[in-house]
Amino acid sequence: MFSTRLGLSPLLHSSKQASSALSRLAIPRTTPLRLTLPSATATPRRFCSSHRSADNKDGKKDITMYLQETHDKVFENNRSWAAEQVAKDPDFFKKLEAGQNPEYLWIGCSDSRIPAEQITGLQPGEAFVHRNIANLVCNTDLNVMSVIEYAVKHLKVKHIVVCGHYGCGGVKAAMTPKDLGLMNPWLRNIRDVYRLHEKELDAIPDEEARYERLVELNVYEQCRNVVKTAALQQSYAENGFPVIHGWVFNFRDGLLKDLNVDFETILKDIQKIYNLTA
Amino acid sequence: MSSSNTFQYALSSNNAWAGYKAHQNPQFFPKLAGGQSPEILWIGCSDSRCPETTILGMQPGDVFVHRNIANIVSPTDINTTAVIEYAVVHLGVKHIVLCGHSGCGGAAGALSDARIGGVLDTWLLPLKTVRFNHAEELDAITDEKERVVRIAQLNVEEGIKVLMNNATVREAIAERGLEVHGVFFDIGCGRIRELGCGTAHKFPAGDHVVRGKHGQLVFGQDGEAEIAAAQ
């Protein structure tokens, strides 16, 4: 079987290729939380831009090699991670295999800088995760609606976290007067958030501050959208959970800010029109 | 642990994580705030046992992520499509990794004839179609767990077809060598393996070799890996 054969390959972790691939990454590798990775001693070797030319055969081979290397690194990291989990707890994966029982549904941005599990310290098995551009919860999007329904009705999560982040590219794009083609229908939802809070946002003179406030208001509105779903309203009426939280992640210090969304008030507020409990 | 305790735990754990990261590397967060340039777009299942960045052994800033029920890539789903567009056109990722996994609840749901209810039956329709198209193969598998594994793998292959025919992805493959990979995460052992679909088959033999100092790992077409002595 694949796994046992792979388990015999500790020597591969010292691959020169892997360490040179690691050294090229923008984020310093000096502080792995869970891993011991080969130290990056080789000088960064980036392929030169002239190699991008399609006529340059050697250049093309270089790029192929470069692309291949970065992918190999991922498989090596994965093997080290799996080995480390087993070293800490021989039954780690057996327990995981038995099933999931997460208490959280995390709805966050696709942005690479916000891996839900790492920033919250939640372990595999603890958070059910949906991530899309700008952490939106749209009524007609079957993708996110399926996630909410599955998490609430079938997994019976206790908390739903909508997590946005300052510096969100999706929110910024929606503030830009530009036709973004295929992304228009998606980003339109953020423009609608602006329209709902137009007065408050227009009153903020500083552009950066206005943008940050729109990020927060977007989280707030997406929390409202979660509350408007039948799955949430019915489960809350029956079980008293899940409850909704709105958080914003700040890259500058790595901290999560709780927006203290008043869940009960939102629920009462929306149910005049959006009541789906019957 | 009571549920309000787990909630407090997540927030306080974030505090500890942020402090640890900043202590180890004072430039960590200022660099993150500067922007993202991930090389990988990950499309995986929402399943809590598949935390992509952790199982890949990567760091914040490395992997752009979309996760939905049963890692379905549906051609007209605007949510996934917007993610692909943003990642490929605006961020210029070099790899798209579509990952299925063992023990997938969505895959198991699609194998059952029972109606799940709500919007889930409609969302899982592409998986139902996979089941229909491969009925003979799937019905021949007696072990239920294995049948769930197999349909989840076939689902990745179908998703790869959708990805490879997405106009934006096609252009990026032709113009700058974007790679598309179908992979499978085995929860029982924590390891990922390639399924040999996507752009991988386009590369000449030998390119799928991970070379180490004393040996090499060769990915075959069926995803089986073998270790050979170094050449």
Ligand SMILES: [Zn+2]
């Ligand atoms: Zn974002």
Ligand SMILES: [Zn+2]
């Ligand atoms: Zn799954």
